[in-house]
Amino acid sequence: MSEPKLDLSAIERELAELGEDGPSAEELALLEGGAVEHSGPVASVVLLSELSQPHAFDDLSELETHRGWRKVEARLGDEAAKRAGGPGSTEPASKPGGAGSGSPRRWLYAAFGVAAAAALTLIVVDPNGNEGNQGSEASASVDAEELAAMGKEARGLLDAIDDGKTDTERAQAMLADYEARLSPSDAGDDNRGGG
Amino acid sequence: MTRRAHLGRPWIAALALALGLSFGLAACTDDSGLGEAGEVGSELDARLETHVVLPGAPSAEGLAYVRAVATAHAKADAEPDLGARASVLERALEQAPPADDGSAELLRYNLAARAAQTRLDADQPERALTLLQPLLAPERSLPVDRASARGLVLLGDAAARTGDANLAMGSYARALEILTMLLEEVEP
Incomplete structure (x- = not known):
């Protein structure tokens, strides 16, 4: 594949329109070498922006937004792992705080996803x-049988998160x-009972 | 303070439609394929409004409520008769928890669930329905917690046993959605 050729005059013109100085020699070298796209911070911002495009969070609650961004983070981690491991790599990257990789609960999520999907198709x-x-x-x-199966799945999941108490x-x-x-003083007042 | 994050769920319908089309499992609306359970009951209503519960600021009123519920559970443990045990729990349910107290709110859902379970064990599913339906009505916001999911599962069980298949289905679907949230949130 051929790389698109840099149009330095267009870059200089756009920078001028923004009131910025033209690119320095160092910046030009970076541009011509394609190093910008591969620098960590720039690549992360670009990728995060790309990943977030399909997710319109405008009308979501705080919790839903949080969960949405966690999914974005997970996808970002997967993309980073692919880049680190090359085109053939399938190993996920280490994702502190991210959902998924290596978690013993992953199988549970997968099983639950199938169960929930089966349940929802009954609607x-x-x-x-x-x-x-x-x-x-x-x-x-x-x-009736599907209903019974759905109840069984729900009870099974409920048991799976039981604290045993x-x-x-x-x-x-x-x-x-x-x-x-x-506070101890409040509790004491509450327990005193006039005696 | 109890933090409430209301979660509308219009996407369930879209998901159900997509899954139904994908797997070819969605039923037709003519009566030809109805199972026995599908012929009876209310309309399907799987709306789910939820809120996240935080413990909230403790208060003397809240402490009195929590203590009363704990005492009711202990008394119920000592009661061998199912009907009498359920009555102990139901009497405690009559007491309302203080507002904006997440701990008290969750205790109330667990208390209702145990009372309903006891009624089911006593083969009184109608009584279980009476206990749970007002607390878990689709128009009410439910806490994202195992206690509310448990109540919905029991509501589904009670509805199934009384022949209200649509209420059972809606309750199970709502329970599964809360359980999904819980499983996602507990993942570190």
């Missing part, structure tokens, strides 16, 4: 134009935590 789309799963206007038909133990732990968070 019916009305051919007359009413979209399934849109509030109380939706209509649906449900197969009974409700009583959980409530007692929360009570202890609450008492610790409340």
Whole structure:
């Protein structure tokens, strides 16, 4: 493939229109050598910008935006790994704080994704134009066996994130935590009971 | 202070449509393929509004509530009869948690879930529905927590046992969505 040729006059003209000085000799050398595209910070910004394009976060909540950017970070890590390992590399990069790589929960996510997809496909789309799963206007038909399978999947996932405590133990732990968070004087007042 | 991040979920419908088309599993709306469970019940409603719960500032009122719930659980443990145990838990449910207290809010969802589970164990799914439906109504914002997901799963179980397949389906779908959020959020 042929690299697009640098139009230095166009660059100088655009810089002049912006009120900037023309490119220095060092900058010209970088441009001509193509080194800018491969410099870490520039490449990261360009890539992050490219990756974020499909994600319109304008109408998302704080939590959804956070999750969206985590996905972008994960994709950025994958891209970085590919670059570091060459075209044939499939090993993901080390991504501190990123979702995915090497996590023992990955299989759980994959299994859950399949289960959730299967569950959601049960929601019916009305051919007359009413979209399934849109509030109380939706209509649906449900197969009893599929419903049972969906319930089983939901219970399985619920069990997967169970902390192993009974409700009583959980409530007692929360009570202890609450008492610790409340200032001792307040707790003392509350417990004094007039005696 | 309890932080609320409301999450509208209009994309579920699009996802369901895409998945249905992709896998060819979406059912038709004529009656020919209806299973037994599909013939009864309310309309499907899988709306989900959620908020993130933070512990909030502790208060004497909150402490009294948390203590009352903990005491109710302990009393329920000592009650061998399912009906009597459920009554102990339901009496505690009558007490409202203080506003903007995330700890108390989550305790309330767990309390309701246990009460409903006890009713289900006592073969009283209608009573379980009565307990859970107001708390988990689609128009209410639910905390992103295992407690609300648990309640939705139990609501689905109770609805399935009373023959309301659409309520069961909607409840399971909402539970699965909350569980998805939880699984994604716990990933470091």
